[in-house]
Amino acid sequence: MIISTWIGNPYYFLLSISILSYVSYTMIQIVHQVASKPRPWLYPPLLGAAVVFSLGLWTKHTVALLASDRMLAVNWRTVFIFGITMSLVYGALLLHIRKPFSERLTDLAASALMAFAAAMLHYLSFLAPSFVYYTFSAFPLILSLIVIWLASFFTFSIIRCKPRYDALIGAVTMGAGGVTMHQLGLQALMVQYRDILTIDRLNEYLLLLAVILWMAAFLITSFSLVTWSTQRKYAAMDERYKLLVENSLDTIVLIKDGRWEYINPSGLALFRASHEAQLLGTSIFHLLQKPYHEEMAEWLGGIRAGETLPSSTVELQWITLEGGLILTEVVRTSTILDGVPIMQAIIRDISERKRNEELFVNAEKLTIAGQLAAGIAHEIRNPLTSLKGFIQLIATGRVPNDRYSAIMNSELALIETTISELLMLSKPQMNEFVVIDLRQLLKESIQSLHNQAKIGGVKLEMADQPQPLWVKGVESQLRQVFINVLKNGIESMHNGGKVTVAFRQADEEMDEEDHSIIIRDEGVGMPDEQLARIGQPFYTTKDKGTGLGLMVTYKIIDNHQGSITAESQIGAGTTFTVNLPQHHMPHSALVEK
Numbered sequence: 001m002i003i004s005t006w007i008g009n010p011y012y013f014l015l016s017i018s019i020l021s022y023v024s025y026t027m028i029q030i031v032h033q034v035a036s037k038p039r040p041w042l043y044p045p046l047l048g049a050a051v052v053f054s055l056g057l058w059t060k061h062t063v064a065l066l067a068s069d070r071m072l073a074v075n076w077r078t079v080f081i082f083g084i085t086m087s088l089v090y091g092a093l094l095l096h097i098r099k100p101f102s103e104r105l106t107d108l109a110a111s112a113l114m115a116f117a118a119a120m121l122h123y124l125s126f127l128a129p130s131f132v133y134y135t136f137s138a139f140p141l142i143l144s145l146i147v148i149w150l151a152s153f154f155t156f157s158i159i160r161c162k163p164r165y166d167a168l169i170g171a172v173t174m175g176a177g178g179v180t181m182h183q184l185g186l187q188a189l190m191v192q193y194r195d196i197l198t199i200d201r202l203n204e205y206l207l208l209l210a211v212i213l214w215m216a217a218f219l220i221t222s223f224s225l226v227t228w229s230t231q232r233k234y235a236a237m238d239e240r241y242k243l244l245v246e247n248s249l250d251t252i253v254l255i256k257d258g259r260w261e262y263i264n265p266s267g268l269a270l271f272r273a274s275h276e277a278q279l280l281g282t283s284i285f286h287l288l289q290k291p292y293h294e295e296m297a298e299w300l301g302g303i304r305a306g307e308t309l310p311s312s313t314v315e316l317q318w319i320t321l322e323g324g325l326i327l328t329e330v331v332r333t334s335t336i337l338d339g340v341p342i343m344q345a346i347i348r349d350i351s352e353r354k355r356n357e358e359l360f361v362n363a364e365k366l367t368i369a370g371q372l373a374a375g376i377a378h379e380i381r382n383p384l385t386s387l388k389g390f391i392q393l394i395a396t397g398r399v400p401n402d403r404y405s406a407i408m409n410s411e412l413a414l415i416e417t418t419i420s421e422l423l424m425l426s427k428p429q430m431n432e433f434v435v436i437d438l439r440q441l442l443k444e445s446i447q448s449l450h451n452q453a454k455i456g457g458v459k460l461e462m463a464d465q466p467q468p469l470w471v472k473g474v475e476s477q478l479r480q481v482f483i484n485v486l487k488n489g490i491e492s493m494h495n496g497g498k499v500t501v502a503f504r505q506a507d508e509e510m511d512e513e514d515h516s517i518i519i520r521d522e523g524v525g526m527p528d529e530q531l532a533r534i535g536q537p538f539y540t541t542k543d544k545g546t547g548l549g550l551m552v553t554y555k556i557i558d559n560h561q562g563s564i565t566a567e568s569q570i571g572a573g574t575t576f577t578v579n580l581p582q583h584h585m586p587h588s589a590l591v592e593k
Contacts, residue, residue: 016060021175023056028167050090064182081124088117111152135190144184151177251347272320289317303334303341327351383411438469445482457496465503469515470583477556484553492523506582514579526568
């Protein structure tokens with residue numbers, strides 16, 4: 001029997017559009033929910049969306065056949081066709097989400113896959129029963145494929161939009177396109193079936209159809225309820241996050257392609273903007289100070305390249321719309337919004353904090369200056385008082401002029417030493433660095449202190465060091481360092497003792513690039529409180545010390561790119577370790593030495 005031309009029924013026609021529009025809307029909502037989630041999360045929901053839409057396609061096809069004089073056939077071959085259709089729909093949705101190409105090209109490919117799935121279910125369902133032969137009419141066939149492809153492409157374009165009414169328009173378009181394709185397909189395909197549709201066969205079909213329709217209704221309703229519940233949950237979460245962002249005292253922004261994508265009310269107040277339109281869509285570089293343009297451009301370039309950049313905190317300077325300067329601390333990180341990499345940033349105004357820090361630093365400088373002034377006055381006033389007394393005594397004529405000259409000279413030398421040490425601390429020294437062997441320098445320093453050590457009953461010992469320890473530095477300054485440390489060791493032992501000098505040569509294999517000089521005494525030692533303060537100006541444990549000696553020592557070692565550490569134990573003595581970068585001498589120079 002040759003099937004005649006389709007005879008329309010408006011009620012079934014509207015029911016078909018409603019069914020396909022409903023499942024299309026459900027599919028769009030599910031895709032909206034998974035679009036911003038990590039990939040492992042999206043596979044089960046997308047599979048559910050594919051099942052719902054495929055069931056809707058098949059239900060629409062069945063209802064539309066009831067409105068025509070075509071033969072309705074339901075058998076297990078139909079289930080096989082449904083499985084293939086569902087797989088193609090799932091592939092189209094997965095392609096749309098993962099975006100292997102540009103957005104437009106991806107939508108074209110996904111819509112082509114979706115159109116092929118709808119057309120295959122439609123045309124293969126006609127061929128599911130046993131047939132004698134069939135014929136195709138080219139024009140309505142091609143037109144039906146074009147209609148369903150355009151409807152699918154429009155729907156995928158709508159899926160990228162967030163507003164609810166756009167999703168509804170896309171669903172209705174897909175419903176109308178699918179039904180239109182079906183009606184054109186009725187005209188495109190003519191089939192002569194082998195069997196006649198009897199009452200008994202129709203009852204079997206209707207029973208199987210009822211079961212399938214019940215399953216379809218159950219699944220569609222379940223997914224619809226799950227989608228509705230999920231929407232409500234995410235809407236509540238979205239509202240909470242929106243409240244947090246909108247009410248935040250810090251500026252929260254989204255930056256896409258170097259332009260403001262979003263800015264919260266605090267950001268509008270920060271940049272002195274009265275409404276969003278003054279900033280949104282404009283380049284961030286218009287308000288960012290020029291010295292920071294290159295750094296920001298590099299960061300944005302990395303985001304556009306798809307790199308996952310770690311969060312970082314930087315200080316940036318901006319200009320408000322009114323021309324004022326803002327000092328800010330920016331916490332920035334890369335994120336994904338609608339499948340597009342963007343920069344998320346939290347901007348905090350630190351202008352007031354910077355002003356307070358500057359005031360604090362100035363106050364600290366004044367405090368230090370006051371302490372230095374007080375220390376200098378104390379250290380110079382004592383010898384000046386002695387000098388004044390001696391001058392007044394000599395002026396009376398009762399004592400010879402040369403009786404106190406030696407004492408007066410020592411007081412003047414003390415003043416000169418104090419001033420020299422202060423000058424070394426206050427201004428950079430223009431000195432020429434030369435190559436020095438630390439062994440020889442330590443030997444000369446120990447010899448210069450030999451008499452002082454002998455008077456105090458102190459023995460100076462230096463360990464043997466066969467290899468030269470070459471460094472670059474100012475010989476007089478390094479000699480002053482070692483003399484200061486050795487003198488401190490000698491003066492700390494009131495009942496005699498021993499000061500030992502040891503060496504540790506740099507070893508590149510052990511990752512040691514510095515030569516070390518270890519000076520250990522057997523003095524009274526220092527508690528941790530005193531040890532923490534050594535090197536500070538005018539702090540000393542000696543009765544006649546200024547505290548400047550060790551401060552100068554630390555300063556000299558720092559200028560030589562070295563370091564100095566101290567360890568002490570009460571009753572056991574103190575150990576100073578001086579580390580200086582090694583210098584590699586040419587082989588010829590080593591031979592000469």
